Structures are given as structure tokens and as C-alpha cells.
Amino acid sequence: MTGLFITFEGPEGAGKTSVLQRINEIYSGSTQDILFTREPGGIEIAEKIREVILNKAHTAMHERTEALLYAAARAQHFFEKVEPALAAGTHVICDRFIDSSLAYQGHARGIGVAEVKAINEFAIGERMPDVTIFFDIKPERGLARIQEADEREKNRLDVEGLAFHHRVYEGYQQLITSYPSRIRVVNADQPIDVVVADVLAILNEVIGVK
Ligand SMILES: Nc1ncnc2c1ncn2[C@@H]1O[C@H](COP(=O)(O)OP(=O)(O)OP(=O)(O)O)[C@@H](O)[C@H]1O
Numbered sequence: 001m002t003g004l005f006i007t008f009e010g011p012e013g014a015g016k017t018s019v020l021q022r023i024n025e026i027y028s029g030s031t032q033d034i035l036f037t038r039e040p041g042g043i044e045i046a047e048k049i050r051e052v053i054l055n056k057a058h059t060a061m062h063e064r065t066e067a068l069l070y071a072a073a074r075a076q077h078f079f080e081k082v083e084p085a086l087a088a089g090t091h092v093i094c095d096r097f098i099d100s101s102l103a104y105q106g107h108a109r110g111i112g113v114a115e116v117k118a119i120n121e122f123a124i125g126e127r128m129p130d131v132t133i134f135f136d137i138k139p140e141r142g143l144a145r146i147q148e149a150d151e152r153e154k155n156r157l158d159v160e161g162l163a164f165h166h167r168v169y170e171g172y173q174q175l176i177t178s179y180p181s182r183i184r185v186v187n188a189d190q191p192i193d194v195v196v197a198d199v200l201a202i203l204n205e206v207i208g209v210k
């Protein structure tokens with residue numbers, strides 16, 4: 001049986017990475033076979049593309065270049081790491097996937113959701129996640145968390161203006177309406193232990209208890 005493909009999505013500072021790390025610790029030593037990974041990145045070639053996309057010095061990057069680079073990183077990561085794991089029966093939990101491209105490049109950058117979906121179909125075919133957990137937090141709250149986190153270096157997208165991050169949030173709201181059975185919404189503006197518990201409840205429901 002193939003594994004389930006689960007993605008975490010949401011605005012900057014929503015807590016996706018922190019919760020993924022906590023879930024990883026909770027599931028380590030369990031009988032469940034789960035691979036934790038992230039986009040853009042997750043494997044060497046895609047991590048190199050990540051450095052190019054997120055480098056703050058690359059202010060001249062055209063939005064179409066950006067969309068194509070995310071799709072290229074996704075193709076490499078998907079075919080090299082995600083697809084083989086799913087085929088071997090391993091569940092995959094990925095920090096960001098195609099919905100990020102649809103919300104950030106398609107909606108917030110203004111390229112168009114259908115256009116960005118089309119280049120991603122070229123990159124990875126029509127594969128969508130089985131389940132997506134949306135970490136719901138208003139952009140101001142998420143960005144404030146990042147500002148407070150001294151250890152975190154701000155990347156080229158973090159430093160976009162608030163209006164951009166509002167459009168990202170709006171893009172995600174449209175995706176939630178478009179994919180009501182796939183996208184599950186968790187209130188990410190709660191203490192991290194509560195967010196972890198809410199995410200675990202969904203994971204236990206879809207992949208079984210740890
Ligand atoms: N529930 C929470 N309450 C308060 N602070 C939190 C919570 N979850 C995460 N944080 C803090 O917020 C900051 C951003 O968290 P994290 O990197 O996990 O978010 P993210 O969704 O992965 O962000 P990005 O997509 O921008 O990388 C970190 O400093 C983290 O410690």
C-alpha cells in the first residue's frame with residue numbers, strides 16, 4: 001500500500017516548522033513509517049535552488065523566474081525523495097508544497113493561480129497532497145513571531161511588505177474554499193502545545209495512532 005502525502009501550509013511564522021519538529025520527536029520510535037521533509041529543499045539539488053530563490057541579494061528576480069525555480073525544486077524533491085518513499089509505503093509529511101506556489105506566486109505575486117498550477121503540472125503532473133493542514137494565523141501575528149526570533153535570518157520573502165503577506169493569506173483562503181475536503185484548518189494562534197495536539201489529532205485520524 002502506498003503512503004499518505006501530508007503537507008503543512010500557512011503564512012510566515014505560523015509555526016509549521018516548529019510543529020513538524022515536535023511531531024517528528026513524538027513519532028520517533030513509533031511503528032509508523034513517516035518521512036519528514038520540506039520545500040523548497042529536502043534534497044541537495046533543491047536546497048541549492050532554495051538558496052538562489054531566498055537570497056535577499058536577489059532583488060532583481062522576476063516573479064516568473066521565482067515561480068519556475070519553486071517548480072523546479074519541487075520536481076527534483078518530488079521525484080528523488082517523495083514519490084519513492086510513498087511508493088515504499090512510507091507516509092510523507094512535507095513543510096510546504098504546491099499550495100505555497102498557488103498562494104504566493106499565483107495569487108500574491110499576481111501571476112494567476114491557474115497559470116502557476118499549469119507550470120506545476122508540467123513539473124510533477126497532477127499529484128496533489130492527500131491531506132493538507134493549514135496553520136491559520138493572521139500575517140501580522142506570524143511576522144511578529146519571526147521578528148522576535150533572533151536566531152532566524154530573514155529571507156527574501158520574509159522581508160516583503162505586509163500587503164504582500166495579506167495577499168498570501170487571501171490566496172490560502174481561496175484554496176481552502178476550492179479544496180474543502182483536502183485542506184484542514186488548525187488555529188495556529190494558540191500556545192504551541194495546543195497546536196501540536198490539534199495537528200496530532202488530525203494525523204492520528206488519517207494515519208492512525210502513533
Ligand atoms: N504556537 C506558537 N506560539 C508562539 N510562538 C511560536 C508558536 N509556534 C512557533 N512559534 C515561534 O514562531 C517562530 C516561527 O516559527 P516557525 O519557524 O515554526 O514557523 P513557520 O510556519 O515554519 O515559518 P516560515 O514558513 O516563515 O518558515 C519561531 O520563533 C517559533 O519558535
Ligand SMILES: Cc1cn([C@H]2C[C@H](O)[C@@H](COP(=O)(O)O)O2)c(=O)[nH]c1=O
Nearest residue numbers: 039040070096097100101104105157158
Ligand atoms: C514552497 C514555496 C515556498 N514559498 C515561500 C514561502 C516562504 O516565504 C519561503 C520558504 O521559507 P520557509 O522558511 O521554508 O517557509 O518560500 C513560495 O513562495 N512558494 C513556494 O512554492
